[in-house]
Amino acid sequence: MACFLVPMGEAIVTTVVQKVVENKEKKVGGERTKKVGLSWSQRLSWLNKLLWGGTALLALEHVWHGEVVPWPPFLTAMENPADVGPMLREMATIGVAMAITVTAIWGIMILVAELKAKAAMPKVKESLVRGGV
Template sequence: MACFTAAVAQAIVVHGIKKTVEKNHKSLALKLQKLVTLLLSGSFLLMIEHIWHGEITFYYPFLTAMNSPEDTKEMLYEILTVGGCIDVAITSVWFLLYCLSDLVKSVKTVKEA
Protein backbone atom coordinates (compact mmCIF):
# COMPACT_ATOMS: atom_id res chain seq x y z
CA MET A 1 0.00 0.00 0.00
CA ALA A 2 2.73 2.45 0.88
CA CYS A 3 5.92 0.39 0.80
CA PHE A 4 7.49 2.90 -1.59
CA THR A 5 7.65 5.49 1.22
CA ALA A 6 10.46 3.54 2.91
CA ALA A 7 12.67 3.95 -0.15
CA VAL A 8 11.81 7.66 -0.33
CA ALA A 9 12.79 8.06 3.32
CA GLN A 10 16.08 6.26 2.71
CA ALA A 11 16.73 8.41 -0.36
CA ILE A 12 16.28 11.55 1.75
CA VAL A 13 18.74 10.27 4.37
CA VAL A 14 21.30 9.21 1.74
CA HIS A 15 20.95 12.61 0.02
CA GLY A 16 21.75 14.31 3.33
CA ILE A 17 24.81 12.09 3.78
CA LYS A 18 25.87 12.86 0.21
CA LYS A 19 25.65 16.60 0.86
CA THR A 20 27.81 16.20 3.96
CA VAL A 21 30.45 14.08 2.21
CA GLU A 22 30.43 16.03 -1.06
CA LYS A 23 33.16 18.53 -0.19
CA ASN A 24 35.82 16.01 0.82
CA HIS A 25 35.00 12.87 -1.19
CA LYS A 26 33.64 13.67 -4.64
CA SER A 27 33.76 10.09 -5.93
CA LEU A 28 31.79 8.80 -2.93
CA ALA A 29 29.26 11.60 -3.37
CA LEU A 30 28.77 10.55 -7.00
CA LYS A 31 28.21 6.94 -5.93
CA LEU A 32 25.72 8.04 -3.27
CA GLN A 33 23.87 10.12 -5.86
CA LYS A 34 23.47 7.00 -7.97
CA LEU A 35 21.99 5.21 -4.94
CA VAL A 36 19.55 8.10 -4.44
CA THR A 37 18.57 7.84 -8.11
CA LEU A 38 17.99 4.08 -7.81
CA LEU A 39 15.85 4.53 -4.70
CA LEU A 40 13.74 7.33 -6.14
CA SER A 41 13.22 5.63 -9.49
CA GLY A 42 12.13 2.42 -7.77
CA SER A 43 9.78 4.40 -5.54
CA PHE A 44 8.32 6.17 -8.54
CA LEU A 45 7.59 2.89 -10.32
CA LEU A 46 5.98 1.44 -7.18
CA MET A 47 3.90 4.58 -6.77
CA ILE A 48 2.64 4.26 -10.35
CA GLU A 49 1.76 0.61 -9.67
CA HIS A 50 -0.15 1.56 -6.51
CA ILE A 51 -2.05 4.27 -8.40
CA TRP A 52 -2.88 1.74 -11.10
CA HIS A 53 -4.35 -0.66 -8.52
CA GLY A 54 -6.31 2.09 -6.75
CA GLU A 55 -4.29 2.04 -3.52
CA ILE A 56 -3.35 5.70 -3.98
CA THR A 57 -6.02 8.25 -4.82
CA PHE A 58 -5.91 11.92 -5.77
CA TYR A 59 -8.23 12.94 -2.94
CA TYR A 60 -7.90 12.83 0.83
CA PRO A 61 -6.65 10.59 2.56
CA PHE A 62 -4.60 9.76 -0.61
CA LEU A 63 -3.68 6.30 0.70
CA THR A 64 -6.74 4.08 0.79
CA ALA A 65 -5.24 2.22 3.76
CA MET A 66 -5.75 5.29 5.92
CA ASN A 67 -9.54 4.99 5.80
CA SER A 68 -9.67 2.83 8.94
CA PRO A 69 -7.31 2.23 11.89
CA GLU A 70 -7.05 -1.49 11.06
CA ASP A 71 -5.94 -0.73 7.51
CA THR A 72 -3.47 1.87 8.78
CA LYS A 73 -1.88 -0.71 11.08
CA GLU A 74 -1.54 -3.10 8.14
CA MET A 75 -0.05 -0.30 6.01
CA LEU A 76 2.59 0.55 8.62
CA TYR A 77 3.49 -3.13 8.92
CA GLU A 78 3.88 -3.31 5.14
CA ILE A 79 6.09 -0.22 5.10
CA LEU A 80 8.38 -1.78 7.69
CA THR A 81 8.54 -5.27 6.20
CA VAL A 82 8.13 -4.94 2.44
CA GLY A 83 9.58 -1.44 2.23
CA GLY A 84 12.50 -2.44 4.42
CA CYS A 85 13.22 -5.45 2.21
CA ILE A 86 13.06 -3.23 -0.88
CA ASP A 87 15.56 -0.84 0.73
CA VAL A 88 17.92 -3.67 1.63
CA ALA A 89 17.68 -5.16 -1.86
CA ILE A 90 18.31 -1.89 -3.70
CA THR A 91 21.19 -0.93 -1.42
CA SER A 92 22.73 -4.41 -1.69
CA VAL A 93 22.63 -4.34 -5.49
CA TRP A 94 24.15 -0.84 -5.49
CA PHE A 95 26.89 -1.96 -3.08
CA LEU A 96 27.71 -5.09 -5.10
CA LEU A 97 27.88 -3.11 -8.34
CA TYR A 98 30.37 -0.67 -6.86
CA CYS A 99 32.43 -3.43 -5.26
CA LEU A 100 32.60 -5.19 -8.62
CA SER A 101 33.46 -1.98 -10.46
CA ASP A 102 36.29 -1.25 -8.02
CA LEU A 103 37.53 -4.83 -8.42
CA VAL A 104 37.52 -4.53 -12.22
CA LYS A 105 39.41 -1.22 -12.02
CA SER A 106 42.08 -2.73 -9.76
CA VAL A 107 42.48 -5.79 -12.05
CA LYS A 108 42.91 -3.48 -15.06
CA THR A 109 45.52 -1.48 -13.14
CA VAL A 110 47.45 -4.63 -12.23
CA LYS A 111 47.34 -5.92 -15.84
CA GLU A 112 48.60 -2.58 -17.20
CA ALA A 113 51.51 -2.46 -14.75
Protein backbone atom coordinates in the same frame (compact mmCIF):
# COMPACT_ATOMS: atom_id res chain seq x y z
CA MET B 1 -0.38 -0.34 0.35
CA ALA B 2 2.53 2.03 1.10
CA CYS B 3 5.64 -0.16 0.99
CA PHE B 4 7.40 2.31 -1.35
CA LEU B 5 7.52 4.90 1.46
CA VAL B 6 10.38 3.01 3.14
CA PRO B 7 12.77 3.18 0.12
CA MET B 8 11.60 6.79 -0.35
CA GLY B 9 12.63 7.61 3.22
CA GLU B 10 16.02 6.01 2.58
CA ALA B 11 16.32 7.94 -0.71
CA ILE B 12 15.71 11.26 1.07
CA VAL B 13 18.44 10.47 3.63
CA THR B 14 20.97 9.25 1.03
CA THR B 15 20.28 12.27 -1.21
CA VAL B 16 21.08 14.64 1.67
CA VAL B 17 24.19 12.60 2.53
CA GLN B 18 25.30 12.69 -1.14
CA LYS B 19 24.98 16.49 -1.26
CA VAL B 20 27.03 16.86 1.94
CA VAL B 21 29.70 14.42 0.72
CA GLU B 22 29.82 16.15 -2.69
CA ASN B 23 30.48 19.53 -1.05
CA LYS B 24 33.22 18.01 1.15
CA GLU B 25 34.84 16.37 -1.88
CA LYS B 26 34.82 19.67 -3.77
CA LYS B 27 36.60 21.36 -0.86
CA VAL B 28 39.15 18.55 -0.44
CA GLY B 29 39.50 18.06 -4.22
CA GLY B 30 41.76 21.08 -4.61
CA GLU B 31 44.16 19.90 -1.92
CA ARG B 32 44.50 16.22 -2.70
CA THR B 33 44.93 14.26 -5.91
CA LYS B 34 41.96 12.08 -6.83
CA LYS B 35 42.23 8.47 -5.66
CA VAL B 36 41.60 5.54 -8.00
CA GLY B 37 38.03 4.24 -8.37
CA LEU B 38 34.73 5.87 -7.57
CA SER B 39 34.28 8.79 -5.23
CA TRP B 40 31.69 8.46 -2.46
CA SER B 41 29.41 11.01 -4.13
CA GLN B 42 29.45 8.92 -7.33
CA ARG B 43 28.71 5.76 -5.33
CA LEU B 44 25.82 7.42 -3.53
CA SER B 45 24.45 8.82 -6.80
CA TRP B 46 24.00 5.22 -8.04
CA LEU B 47 22.08 4.32 -4.89
CA ASN B 48 19.93 7.45 -5.16
CA LYS B 49 19.04 6.69 -8.77
CA LEU B 50 18.05 3.12 -7.88
CA LEU B 51 15.98 4.26 -4.89
CA TRP B 52 14.28 7.27 -6.54
CA GLY B 53 13.55 5.35 -9.76
CA GLY B 54 12.04 2.48 -7.81
CA THR B 55 10.06 4.83 -5.59
CA ALA B 56 8.64 6.83 -8.51
CA LEU B 57 7.59 3.79 -10.52
CA LEU B 58 6.13 2.02 -7.47
CA ALA B 59 4.21 5.18 -6.59
CA LEU B 60 2.67 5.08 -10.09
CA GLU B 61 1.71 1.43 -9.55
CA HIS B 62 0.03 2.36 -6.25
CA VAL B 63 -1.90 5.18 -7.97
CA TRP B 64 -2.93 2.71 -10.69
CA HIS B 65 -4.26 0.29 -8.07
CA GLY B 66 -6.06 3.09 -6.17
CA GLU B 67 -3.86 2.79 -3.07
CA VAL B 68 -2.53 6.34 -3.43
CA VAL B 69 -4.84 9.27 -4.24
CA PRO B 70 -4.06 12.95 -4.94
CA TRP B 71 -6.12 14.19 -1.95
CA PRO B 72 -5.44 13.88 1.81
CA PRO B 73 -4.68 11.58 3.50
CA PHE B 74 -3.18 10.38 0.14
CA LEU B 75 -3.05 6.74 1.23
CA THR B 76 -6.46 5.04 0.99
CA ALA B 77 -5.43 2.69 3.82
CA MET B 78 -5.37 5.71 6.14
CA GLU B 79 -9.10 6.33 5.58
CA ASN B 80 -10.06 3.17 7.44
CA PRO B 81 -8.50 2.65 10.92
CA ALA B 82 -8.67 -1.14 10.41
CA ASP B 83 -6.31 -0.86 7.39
CA VAL B 84 -3.64 1.19 9.20
CA GLY B 85 -2.19 -1.84 11.07
CA PRO B 86 -1.79 -4.02 7.95
CA MET B 87 -0.33 -1.00 6.10
CA LEU B 88 2.33 -0.46 8.78
CA ARG B 89 3.05 -4.21 8.86
CA GLU B 90 3.51 -4.19 5.07
CA MET B 91 5.89 -1.23 5.33
CA ALA B 92 7.88 -3.00 8.07
CA THR B 93 8.17 -6.24 6.08
CA ILE B 94 8.01 -5.64 2.32
CA GLY B 95 9.15 -1.99 2.46
CA VAL B 96 12.18 -2.75 4.62
CA ALA B 97 13.01 -5.82 2.49
CA MET B 98 12.90 -3.65 -0.65
CA ALA B 99 15.23 -1.05 0.87
CA ILE B 100 17.67 -3.73 2.11
CA THR B 101 17.68 -5.57 -1.25
CA VAL B 102 18.34 -2.41 -3.28
CA THR B 103 21.10 -1.34 -0.87
CA ALA B 104 22.68 -4.82 -0.94
CA ILE B 105 22.65 -4.93 -4.76
CA TRP B 106 24.18 -1.42 -4.80
CA GLY B 107 26.88 -2.67 -2.40
CA ILE B 108 27.69 -5.52 -4.79
CA MET B 109 27.79 -3.07 -7.74
CA ILE B 110 30.27 -0.85 -5.85
CA LEU B 111 32.41 -3.85 -4.86
CA VAL B 112 32.62 -5.07 -8.47
CA ALA B 113 33.37 -1.56 -9.77
CA GLU B 114 36.14 -1.07 -7.19
CA LEU B 115 37.70 -4.47 -7.95
CA LYS B 116 37.61 -3.66 -11.68
CA ALA B 117 39.23 -0.25 -11.04
CA LYS B 118 41.99 -1.83 -8.92
CA ALA B 119 42.60 -4.55 -11.51
CA ALA B 120 42.91 -1.92 -14.25
CA MET B 121 45.41 0.16 -12.24
CA PRO B 122 48.60 -1.94 -12.78
CA LYS B 123 47.90 -1.92 -16.56
CA VAL B 124 47.63 1.88 -16.54
CA LYS B 125 50.89 2.21 -14.53
CA GLU B 126 52.62 -0.26 -16.88
CA SER B 127 51.52 1.65 -19.99
CA LEU B 128 52.70 4.91 -18.42
CA VAL B 129 56.14 3.38 -17.69
CA ARG B 130 56.38 1.96 -21.23
CA GLY B 131 55.44 5.31 -22.65
CA GLY B 132 58.40 6.80 -20.83
CA VAL B 133 56.31 9.11 -18.71
